[in-house]
Amino acid sequence: MVHHIVEVKQDWSKRLDLSNLESLCNACHNKVHGDRSKPIK
Template sequence: MKQTKPFYKSAAWQKCRAIVLLRDHYLCQPCLKRDRIVPADLVHHIKHLEDEPNLALDPNNLESVCNSCHNKLHPEKGSGKKGEVTRPGLRVIKATANEEVW
């Protein structure tokens, strides 16, 4: 996975992100499709940034999502829960922050 942190801090991304959130009325689009009204706090690349860098700032490739939906869309980023069995019947749940949330 390429390092994308600098991109997410760029002025171009911040402007594009704001436009998409406004377009989507700050609502999570996947939740809205399931008739749920949930505020969006992230903007998701439908076609991943690493795979299609030419679509990085294309609003047609972006959708507003809530943190929960974004974590489901990107389990590879370590934002999902990881269970660790410590003894039979007991599980410790660890959750790590998605690096795109800052």
């Protein structure tokens, strides 16, 4: 999974900048962002 270091919603212009991307496994990506598949209560 590709992770944006600076989130797209914070700076749209960096969405394709290679220096703003890093490869993460799904588990690590969920640690960074939380598991978005779970409903928010």
